[in-house]
Amino acid sequence: MVNYRYLGNSGLKITEITYGNWLTHGSQVENDVATACVHAALDAGITSFDTADVYANGAAESVLGAALQGQRRESLEVFTKVFWTTGPGGANDSGLSRKHILESINGSLKRLRTDYVDLYQAHRFDHETPLEETMQAFADVVRQGKALYIGVSEWTADQIRQGQALAKDLGFSLISSQPQYSMLWRVIEDEVVPASKEQGLSQIVWSPIAQGVLTGKYLPGQALPAGSRATDEKGGKNMIARFLDDDVLARVQGLRPVADELGITMAQLAVAWVLQNDNVAAAIVGASRPEQVRENVAASGVTIPAELMATIDEVLGDVVQRDPSLTAASSPAKRPS
Known part of the structure; x- marks a missing residue:
């Protein structure tokens, strides 16, 4: 089963392996397979689930909401996000304006079939909206009972400090940061992690397996595996490209003896590695097959x-x-359209 960790300076506990449905639900996999993956996560002891309104333009939230029906809501921790373009892409269909936040939370709750989310996250920083407006809107979402806690994703150290100061003036706190983090991508270590510790946030990290590169299945000098994320034209191909350098892939193969010594798979090693950071509350794992969920869960508790x-x-x-x-x-300089 999966261990729990506190999220930031709060009393909320989440599973250190959190199930996420970016690039899968409503897009890469059929709904019945997605539902099977969610149920595999539940069976393995995962109670924390991460999604976003932009994933498959709302379809990912809908699939997750349907898959969680029949579960005791109080026993789950459901996270979603707001910022990127949703709907038809109108002038106010993105960003962190009051209008977009308050309309987006209502849409997310409807799709997720719930009265509240446990964690509502700013998916990026909005350079076009006054931060005071954004934080006031989040404060109102909390007061309305539509979100219990607020977090951010891919905010800089200074943005976290500024946001937290405003949040505390408004009577709530930011408790989490959701950045990309893996053995290969450590950009948060020098600034974001120290600022988060100082401000009472912890990390919920995405892509701990570097889009699958750290599984070791991509080999230097060889063709990309058919059906892999690196060949997916729906979005996965673009994200993974940064890691598909032959030097990177060769060095990743050099990690096999470490995984073997610990008696775990390469994927489990990658997930366990991010969890060694004491500011990481959870690693988000996705899956296109239920057995992938069961494999990743085995990283919980590995030292x-x-x-x-x-x-x-x-x-x-x-x-x-x-x-x-x-x-x-x-974070884009201008809101996406």
Whole structure:
């Protein structure tokens, strides 16, 4: 079964392996398979589920809501997000304006078939909306009982500090940050993690397996596996491309002896690695087959000894991306349309 961790400086506990449905539900996999994956997560002890209104333009939320029907709502932790374009893409169909936040939470609740979400997250930072307006809207969502807690995703250290100061003035707190984080992508370590610790947030990290690269199935100098994310034209191909360098892939193969020594798979090693960071509350894992859920859950509770953590660093060397400026680059200067 899956271990629990507190989320930020709050009393909310979430499963350290959290099920996410980006790029899968409502898009890559049929609804019956998606439902089977959700049920496999529940059977394995996962109670925390992450989605977003933009995933498949709302379809991912709908699939998750349907799959969770019949479960005791109080025993689940459901997360969703707001920022990216939804609906037909009108002038106010994206961003973190009061209008978009208040309309989006209502749409998410309807699709998720619930009266509230446990965590509502700003999916990116909105440079076109005053931060005061955004935080006031989140405060109202909390007061209305539509979200119990508020978090952010891919915000910089300074944005987190500014947002938290406003949140506390309004009577609530930011408790989480959702960044990309893996053995290969460590851009949060120098600035975001220290700021989060200082401000009472912890991380719910996405792509801990680097879009599948850290499973070791992509081999240097060889054709991409048929049906893999790297060949998916619906979005996965673009995201994984940054990791498909032969030097990166060769170094990833060098991690096999570490996984073997621990008696776990490469995917489990990748998930366990992010969970060694004491500011990480959960690793988000997705799945296109129920057996993938069961494999990833086995990473819960795994401890990687310090000497093997050092070995991982030596093996990967300079292919690891550490530039903290890449967090800021993930939020567009203008709202998407």
